Amino acid sequence: MVGYLARRAGSMILVLLGVSVLVFLIMQLVPGDPVRTMLGPTATAESIAAVRADLGLDQPLVQQYVSYLGGLVQGDLNTSLTMAQPVAEIVFPKLGNTIILAAGALVICLVIGVPLGVLAATRQYSLFDRGAMFLSLAGASVPVYWAALVVISVFALELGWLPTSGMYDVREPGGLGDLLRHLVLPAATAAVVPTAVIARLTRSVMVEALQQDHIRMLRANGVPERQIVWKHALRNALPPIVNIVGLQVGYLLGGVIFIEVVFSWPGLGGQLYTSITSNDMPIIQAGVLFIALVFVVVNLIADIVVALLDPRTREAVG
Known part of the structure; x- marks a missing residue:
């Protein structure tokens, strides 16, 4: 039974890892710019670029996912873009x-x-x-x-x-x-x-x-x-x-x-x-x-x- 539980726990981690990859990729395909949504229609290109850099959204996709996964492991779920509160x-x-x-x-x-x-x-x-x-x-x-x-x-x-x-x-x-x-x-x-x-x-x-x-x-x-x-x-x-x-x-x-x-x-x-x-x-x-x-x-x-x-x-x- 202990071995069974260990195998099931391992498969559970793999499932969650797969879900995290799928969700991350789907979010990249959603139309619209979340930073522009957060700053509003009057935001300048400079302010949008600055916020994107601060959130790490200007980094390559793989690096963004690695940073996202590292935050999940540490219990950091990022900050809401619209409410400016920890998720x-x-x-x-x-x-x-x-x-x-x-x-x-x-x-x-x-x-x-x-x-x-x-x-x-x-x-x-x-x-x-x-x-x-x-x-x-x-x-x-x-x-x-x-x-x-x-x-x-x-x-x-x-x-x-x-x-x-x-x-x-x-x-x-x-x-x-x-x-x-x-x-x-x-x-x-x-x-x-x-x-x-x-x-x-x-x-x-x-x-x-x-x-x-x-x-x-x-x-x-x-x-x-x-x-x-x-x-x-x-x-x-x-x-x-x-x-x-x-x-x-x-x-x-x-x-x-x-x-x-x-x-x-x-x-x-x-x-x-x-x-x-x-x-x-x-x-x-x-x-x-x-x-x-x-x-x-x-x-x-x-x-x-x-x-x-x-x-x-x-x-x-x-």
């Missing part, structure tokens, strides 16, 4: 807010998606099964922005149950209760597609698990069906479920960008949207790198959990 001071609080939103959506995915898939598998080809899979197929096909507009229209504008923007009430910011009230709608909207995917996969692997020989033997020995389903069959189906949940975390981190913009959630996605429109390259680079970091860490954790759950995987990884 770390801007990105870290926003990343925390995005993780809160993604975690809330993930809880909804697990609480609804896994039980729905299990119950559909135990009632294979029944009306409940067909209805659940139809709803999951519809959920997987729903555009995120459309779902956001629907929930805002119904639960905020028509019923007036929940707020539509921010993390806390601007007039009387509260504690955890206020945060949860503001979290419900964006988290539920972000969870629609991943919940549908998790439900469909859970149903598929549970159908296969319930047809195993040892499950038939348990039934023949009179073990209660509830215990067979939730204790024995679900345990065998957990490894692929854990894998798909890890992949859906990556979807959530990408999908919440639209959610944060629509619901004015002060997270990294909303900040990335603002930075893209203003061509603030240091924040864009840092934001993409942090999303990639969270994604690979979550999938590393998922792989470890799968190895602990499945003896065959533990033997394969050593």
Whole structure:
């Protein structure tokens, strides 16, 4: 297991290195001059050249990347071109807010998606099964922005149950209760597609698990069906479920960008949207790198959990 973890950590570093190269090169291809954007339309050619030299943007591309990578290793994420603040001071609080939103959506995915898939598998080809899979197929096909507009229209504008923007009430910011009230709608909207995917996969692997020989033997020995389903069959189906949940975390981190913009959630996605429109390259680079970091860490954790759950995987990884 130690060797497996070392290999996975090495591959994680290579993935992040590749992401840093890709993001750096893409930023060089973005039209427009970030220095001119930072100084404004009245900037002179001399002032633009001076700022470019100060930021190292007049150096060869390879040297710029080496300097950028060296700064990353030392924890230096450069300075925002539009806000004149260290990128770390801007990105870290926003990343925390995005993780809160993604975690809330993930809880909804697990609480609804896994039980729905299990119950559909135990009632294979029944009306409940067909209805659940139809709803999951519809959920997987729903555009995120459309779902956001629907929930805002119904639960905020028509019923007036929940707020539509921010993390806390601007007039009387509260504690955890206020945060949860503001979290419900964006988290539920972000969870629609991943919940549908998790439900469909859970149903598929549970159908296969319930047809195993040892499950038939348990039934023949009179073990209660509830215990067979939730204790024995679900345990065998957990490894692929854990894998798909890890992949859906990556979807959530990408999908919440639209959610944060629509619901004015002060997270990294909303900040990335603002930075893209203003061509603030240091924040864009840092934001993409942090999303990639969270994604690979979550999938590393998922792989470890799968190895602990499945003896065959533990033997394969050593």
